[in-house]
Amino acid sequence: MSQSTYVIGHQQPDTDTICSAVAYARLKEKQGADAVPARAGELNPETQFVLERWDVDAPSHLEDASGEQLILVDHNEHSQTVTGAREAEIMEIIDHHRIGDVETSSPILFRNEPVGSTATILSELFDDAGETPSTRTAGLLLSGLLSDTVVLRSPTTTDRDRVVAEELAEIAGVDYEEYGKELLTHKSKIGEKTPREMILSDFKEFEFGTHELGIGQIETVEPAVVLHQKDAVLEAMDDVATEREYSAFVLLVTDLLEEDTTALVAGDEIETVEAGLDTAFSEQEAFLPGVMSRKKQVVPPLEDAFR
Amino acid sequence: MSQSTYVIGHQQPDTDTICSAVAYARLKEKQGADAVPARAGELNPETQFVLERWDVDAPSHLEDASGEQLILVDHNEHSQTVTGAREAEIMEIIDHHRIGDVETSSPILFRNEPVGSTATILSELFDDAGETPSTRTAGLLLSGLLSDTVVLRSPTTTDRDRVVAEELAEIAGVDYEEYGKELLTHKSKIGEKTPREMILSDFKEFEFGTHELGIGQIETVEPAVVLHQKDAVLEAMDDVATEREYSAFVLLVTDLLEEDTTALVAGDEIETVEAGLDTAFSEQEAFLPGVMSRKKQVVPPLEDAFR
Ligand SMILES: [Mn+2]
Ligand SMILES: [Mn+2]
Numbered sequence: 001m002s003q004s005t006y007v008i009g010h011q012q013p014d015t016d017t018i019c020s021a022v023a024y025a026r027l028k029e030k031q032g033a034d035a036v037p038a039r040a041g042e043l044n045p046e047t048q049f050v051l052e053r054w055d056v057d058a059p060s061h062l063e064d065a066s067g068e069q070l071i072l073v074d075h076n077e078h079s080q081t082v083t084g085a086r087e088a089e090i091m092e093i094i095d096h097h098r099i100g101d102v103e104t105s106s107p108i109l110f111r112n113e114p115v116g117s118t119a120t121i122l123s124e125l126f127d128d129a130g131e132t133p134s135t136r137t138a139g140l141l142l143s144g145l146l147s148d149t150v151v152l153r154s155p156t157t158t159d160r161d162r163v164v165a166e167e168l169a170e171i172a173g174v175d176y177e178e179y180g181k182e183l184l185t186h187k188s189k190i191g192e193k194t195p196r197e198m199i200l201s202d203f204k205e206f207e208f209g210t211h212e213l214g215i216g217q218i219e220t221v222e223p224a225v226v227l228h229q230k231d232a233v234l235e236a237m238d239d240v241a242t243e244r245e246y247s248a249f250v251l252l253v254t255d256l257l258e259e260d261t262t263a264l265v266a267g268d269e270i271e272t273v274e275a276g277l278d279t280a281f282s283e284q285e286a287f288l289p290g291v292m293s294r295k296k297q298v299v300p301p302l303e304d305a306f307r
Numbered sequence: 308m309s310q311s312t313y314v315i316g317h318q319q320p321d322t323d324t325i326c327s328a329v330a331y332a333r334l335k336e337k338q339g340a341d342a343v344p345a346r347a348g349e350l351n352p353e354t355q356f357v358l359e360r361w362d363v364d365a366p367s368h369l370e371d372a373s374g375e376q377l378i379l380v381d382h383n384e385h386s387q388t389v390t391g392a393r394e395a396e397i398m399e400i401i402d403h404h405r406i407g408d409v410e411t412s413s414p415i416l417f418r419n420e421p422v423g424s425t426a427t428i429l430s431e432l433f434d435d436a437g438e439t440p441s442t443r444t445a446g447l448l449l450s451g452l453l454s455d456t457v458v459l460r461s462p463t464t465t466d467r468d469r470v471v472a473e474e475l476a477e478i479a480g481v482d483y484e485e486y487g488k489e490l491l492t493h494k495s496k497i498g499e500k501t502p503r504e505m506i507l508s509d510f511k512e513f514e515f516g517t518h519e520l521g522i523g524q525i526e527t528v529e530p531a532v533v534l535h536q537k538d539a540v541l542e543a544m545d546d547v548a549t550e551r552e553y554s555a556f557v558l559l560v561t562d563l564l565e566e567d568t569t570a571l572v573a574g575d576e577i578e579t580v581e582a583g584l585d586t587a588f589s590e591q592e593a594f595l596p597g598v599m600s601r602k603k604q605v606v607p608p609l610e611d612a613f614r
Contacts, residue, residue, distance in 0.1 A: 105607035300412035
């Protein structure tokens, strides 16, 4: 019997990562492959809402990928892969981020496109294969797309995302503006979390040269809920930065309505963060007008500053 | 005035690298980009024949890419990039090799597909864009495809390569079997070269963990021309391995008619090469039945053995 291939997204999974894993596993199955969706961590409340809304089972949690065959979606760097991925065989990668450090010994399919979501690329792959996603799969893909692009408002949004969103909304039978607003209310359910849960719920780790950084993001319609407990949040950030030996921990509190970000910072390398983001922190806080995208507006200048 | 983007292939350029650079620059230009083809080294006799046959100017030699904008074709690892590529901005990558060590700070298009040539992917990109290549461009793409797949005989050949070859041959107005045979005679014009020129004419460098390896390939219909001067060839390999501090220099002398390879080896790590290739060298020579592809049959097991 041949081995199953796990389709899996990044740690601290978000809606795009989970929905892309499920949708791509379905496409691969239609094409005769033995592909199973999996996840590398706990589901966030937005993703739980999405899976219930479209009546889809949560992918099972892959604790250790050593010795497995993997298709990576929505990430392509080892600091974000499932545990054991370095001892796994990477069969394919579908992503929309910067090019990271995953290497392979054989030629594989690696399709990275500068669009708003991995779900956008997957919708196009369904198209290329002459397949139409089911209502459920279209609902999942639309959710990944709208979540990553903040309902087509993030600066990462491209014309391709807009076209795909309309097509998916039609198949799924929803109005994407209306459905998107419903999604956003779930994204911003942060009030019930502890500060530590809050800062780690959408969190990514990066290696820039010799420096390790943590960059979290809270996308919310109520940034005050986070900023009113700033001291406790900074303490949690300090703890994490010390435990994991980060040079800096940057938290982006992104206001989805105003389309701005307030950044908080902890760690030893605050001046390098200031240089990278071209800003000055006052009491570990800085306002970044127009900043909404970690990937496009924060990671590249920080990488340049730290290298 | 905005900066031109150079479309450029690997060092020791082969026909697929040069033809892909020219063809992709044309497609980007059609789409309104300011893209210029370039090369990272001297043309081999086969590629010279191809450019004359289709009446196309040779791309100019880019000596130093520092500060430039680059689109990489037919390679994606720094040991094979043009000088200065680490100080350049990588805008896109189109390739068909293993995933290497090129990283970027922003999301870019990276399209790597496990097919026989980069030219195959480019032909599909013309298609996706609704563009038909001109007779000349089709001639170049066909040449890249037939050269890399040894006229569709190499084990790297896929059904997609076969379909694309027929389409390109029709546009270019040639019979691809006949044209392919003509190409091969130029590929095998090795008799006039010095041993050093011979071993470096289709040559790639790899970093496997702490080891650097050189792996050259001579694809010929007359392997005896190389093997009859084995002592001089081994001496040249020894010199290069010492100068560049390689752990091993492996030369693949591939018989295009018999579809077999005779490997020669120099350097300190011959036993690791033997383990990787699952063979025993006698007087620094081993016969590898059925081996035709460096990329698919030689690089992956050597990487595993050296890591
Ligand atoms: Mn995503
Ligand atoms: Mn090639």
